[in-house]
Amino acid sequence: MSRLTDANVALAREIIARYPKKKSALIPLVHLSQQQNGYVTEDAMRHVAELIDVTPAEVYGTASFYEMFRFEPTGKYLINICGTLSCALMGADQLMHHAEHTLGVKAGSTTPDGLITLQHAECQAACTEAPTLQVNYRHRFRVTAADFDQLVDDLRAGKLDGEIPPHGTLGRNRQHIPADRAVGAQHPDDVTTGPAWIEIAEAAQ
Amino acid sequence: MSAAPYPYAWAAGYYDDGDRPQVVTSRFQYDDSYTLDRYHATGGYEGLRKALGMQPAEVADEVKKSTLLGRGGAGFPAGVKWGFTPAGVWPRYLVVNGDESEPGTYKDRLLMELDPHQLIEGCLIASYAAGLSQCFLYVRGEMALAHERVAKALDDAYAAGYIGKNILDTNFSVDIVLHWGAGAYVVGEETALIESLEGERGMPRLKPPYFPAAIGLYGMPTIVNNVETLSNLPFIASNGSAAYTAIGTETSPGTRMIAVSGHVKRPGVYEIVNGSTTFRDLIYGDEFAQGIRDGNELKAFVPGGGSAPWFVADQLDIPFEGREASGAGSMLGSGAVMVMDDTTDIPAAALTLVKFYAHESCGKCVPCREGGTWLYRILERIVAGNGTDADLDTIRQVGESICPGDMPHAASERLGISAVPFPYKMTTICFVGPSAYVPVHSAMTLFPEEFDALVTKREPRSLIHVTAAPSGGQ
Numbered sequence: 001m002s003r004l005t006d007a008n009v010a011l012a013r014e015i016i017a018r019y020p021k022k023k024s025a026l027i028p029l030v031h032l033s034q035q036q037n038g039y040v041t042e043d044a045m046r047h048v049a050e051l052i053d054v055t056p057a058e059v060y061g062t063a064s065f066y067e068m069f070r071f072e073p074t075g076k077y078l079i080n081i082c083g084t085l086s087c088a089l090m091g092a093d094q095l096m097h098h099a100e101h102t103l104g105v106k107a108g109s110t111t112p113d114g115l116i117t118l119q120h121a122e123c124q125a126a127c128t129e130a131p132t133l134q135v136n137y138r139h140r141f142r143v144t145a146a147d148f149d150q151l152v153d154d155l156r157a158g159k160l161d162g163e164i165p166p167h168g169t170l171g172r173n174r175q176h177i178p179a180d181r182a183v184g185a186q187h188p189d190d191v192t193t194g195p196a197w198i199e200i201a202e203a204a205q
Numbered sequence: 206m207s208a209a210p211y212p213y214a215w216a217a218g219y220y221d222d223g224d225r226p227q228v229v230t231s232r233f234q235y236d237d238s239y240t241l242d243r244y245h246a247t248g249g250y251e252g253l254r255k256a257l258g259m260q261p262a263e264v265a266d267e268v269k270k271s272t273l274l275g276r277g278g279a280g281f282p283a284g285v286k287w288g289f290t291p292a293g294v295w296p297r298y299l300v301v302n303g304d305e306s307e308p309g310t311y312k313d314r315l316l317m318e319l320d321p322h323q324l325i326e327g328c329l330i331a332s333y334a335a336g337l338s339q340c341f342l343y344v345r346g347e348m349a350l351a352h353e354r355v356a357k358a359l360d361d362a363y364a365a366g367y368i369g370k371n372i373l374d375t376n377f378s379v380d381i382v383l384h385w386g387a388g389a390y391v392v393g394e395e396t397a398l399i400e401s402l403e404g405e406r407g408m409p410r411l412k413p414p415y416f417p418a419a420i421g422l423y424g425m426p427t428i429v430n431n432v433e434t435l436s437n438l439p440f441i442a443s444n445g446s447a448a449y450t451a452i453g454t455e456t457s458p459g460t461r462m463i464a465v466s467g468h469v470k471r472p473g474v475y476e477i478v479n480g481s482t483t484f485r486d487l488i489y490g491d492e493f494a495q496g497i498r499d500g501n502e503l504k505a506f507v508p509g510g511g512s513a514p515w516f517v518a519d520q521l522d523i524p525f526e527g528r529e530a531s532g533a534g535s536m537l538g539s540g541a542v543m544v545m546d547d548t549t550d551i552p553a554a555a556l557t558l559v560k561f562y563a564h565e566s567c568g569k570c571v572p573c574r575e576g577g578t579w580l581y582r583i584l585e586r587i588v589a590g591n592g593t594d595a596d597l598d599t600i601r602q603v604g605e606s607i608c609p610g611d612m613p614h615a616a617s618e619r620l621g622i623s624a625v626p627f628p629y630k631m632t633t634i635c636f637v638g639p640s641a642y643v644p645v646h647s648a649m650t651l652f653p654e655e656f657d658a659l660v661t662k663r664e665p666r667s668l669i670h671v672t673a674a675p676s677g678g679q
Contacts, residue, residue: 026404066387128472171352181369
């Protein structure tokens with residue numbers, strides 16, 4: 001279960017081709033698998049390993065370093081409440097306390113219906129809009145207790161489906177490099193001379 | 206709560222300040238600032254055209270003359286950094302550091318979300334000047350909107366002939382690849398960023414020998430530049446280095462984006478004139494943060510992101526200039542000022558930062574991996590009312606193992622202490638370890654009575670608030 005689908009394998013090959021060395025595609029491909037499955041499964045890591053010619057252990061070794069990769073089923077919505085200084089100064093701990101009450105779960109766990117996972121998070125780069133939270137890495141600013149309850153109601157009612165894709169999807173659009181414009185990635189060992197514009201400029205001197 | 210990311214609450218005030226020079230934020234006033242149409246309508250890609258009309262070495266020279274300082278935290282001149290690549294070694298790469306995650310900081314996220322073409326143009330100018338044949342734009346994983354905006358901008362710029370093969374029908378060709386991070390603060394360190402881009406755990410490399418300009422991505426010469434640094438290049442290429450150095454001071458030309466957050470009336474991200482604007486201007490100025498909320502008094506402020514030693518009111522008149530800040534015991538770092546008023550529980554505030562750095566330790570260096578965690582655990586029990594005198598000594602001993610010798614701190618007239626200048630010595634490869642000690646050291650040095658009270662009273666507290674709930678004004 002949960003190897004990459006054919007469509008995602010095609011996408012994976014497009015991503016791999018952008019890098020001079022295949023292993024550089026490791027993190028983007030683990031993201032892709034998380035987009036497909038909602039979290040990172042062992043089968044998906046095995047499949048990613050096949051695609052970039054490394055061992056599954058290497059994929060897990062790298063992926064387990066990064067906080068955004070989750071290795072167990074996660075709510076459709078991951079709510080991260082920032083608790084670093086600027087947010088703490090503006091009431092982040094009170095907000096987290098309220099969120100735990102509203103959802104009926106402690107930070108680090110998922111609601112019984114599997115819809116929402118609540119987490120403590122570190123600085124979300126929106127410090128002037130404290131306290132902040134992110135739903136599937138989409139910001140909400142200056143969040144009051146009432147705002148939080150409204151957000152949960154809206155998520156439950158499906159009102160934010162267009163704006164906030166399910167957990168695992170980062171961008172709703174991806175970069176596509178058109179084949180006729182791409183320079184193409186070369187393995188560094190295959191490059192022995194400087195790029196054309198430098199060689200020509202230096203030859204002219 | 207505002208649902209859409211924009212407009213920001215501070216935006217109205219931001220736009221009114223038309224008399225301050227805007228080098229990198231000039232398009233923020235437009236709703237469609239991130240589109241290629243708006244970029245074209247406002248002088249976009251003219252810097253690239255000008256640069257392509259010059260020799261690469263001339264462009265590099267112009268950037269060197271502008272004394273553009275790196276905006277990631279270390280403040281090293283970008284043009285000089287480019288010059289460190291060894292001659293005749295190919296290929297060379299450009300890695301864009303968009304992994305912004307220093308507590309209190311955000312400017313790179315805004316630049317990527319609101320003006321991605323400016324960043325792309327900067328990448329192109331740098332690649333042309335320094336002979337960089339492929340560019341990797343590493344965006345912090347937690348910035349979904351930045352991913353979307355940058356991806357769209359790259360697609361549009363490829364279609365318009367600005368990126369890819371034979372750019373604008375010249376022999377200049379470069380690909381720009383958008384790369385997603387996955388959540389790790391330490392990856393903001395340039396060698397860790399390269400490790401991450403190679404598909405590895407994001408752990409910093411030893412310098413020397415792994416200076417990226419010599420041995421970087423895939424072992425090849427690599428320029429790692431911050432998003433804000435590169436976003437300055439279109440202005441420099443369009444207007445020349447003289448126009449750039451006319452802004453700011455000789456040692457710190459141009460502008461900087463500074464996020465002012467915490468207990469101020471108008472928190473916001475402001476593009477300020479480098480070198481001359483003081484912290485008093487930033488925190489109290491009408492065109493900036495407009496003073497402390499609710500008529501409260503300033504207690505302390507962090508002048509340069511979570512890693513920077515703290516300042517108090519005695520340091521308000523220091524200008525935003527690197528050497529002045531170092532002399533006073535701190536650093537400008539990543540351009541983030543976090544303001545604490547007199548309702549702040551200082552040990553609890555320091556705890557949030559110590560927790561951050563302890564959590565973000567990559568585990569490579571023992572003093573950081575073990576020391577950071579112990580600093581957090583010990584401080585946590587002090588803040589909870591369960592600490593003892595001995596715990597304060599232990600914190601200093603652990604700190605000494607990460608930063609041996611004199612630890613920088615600010616002067617305080619109230620306590621009769623003078624400043625110890627920045628920087629510190631360190632036993633770790635990167636700054637994450639020392640950064641775990643900095644906040645608690647600053648807090649204990651500048652507010653010793655609050656720690657003494659906690660370990661003397663020893664009254665266990667179950668629910669700790671860094672400050673009282675936010676005021677009605679917010």
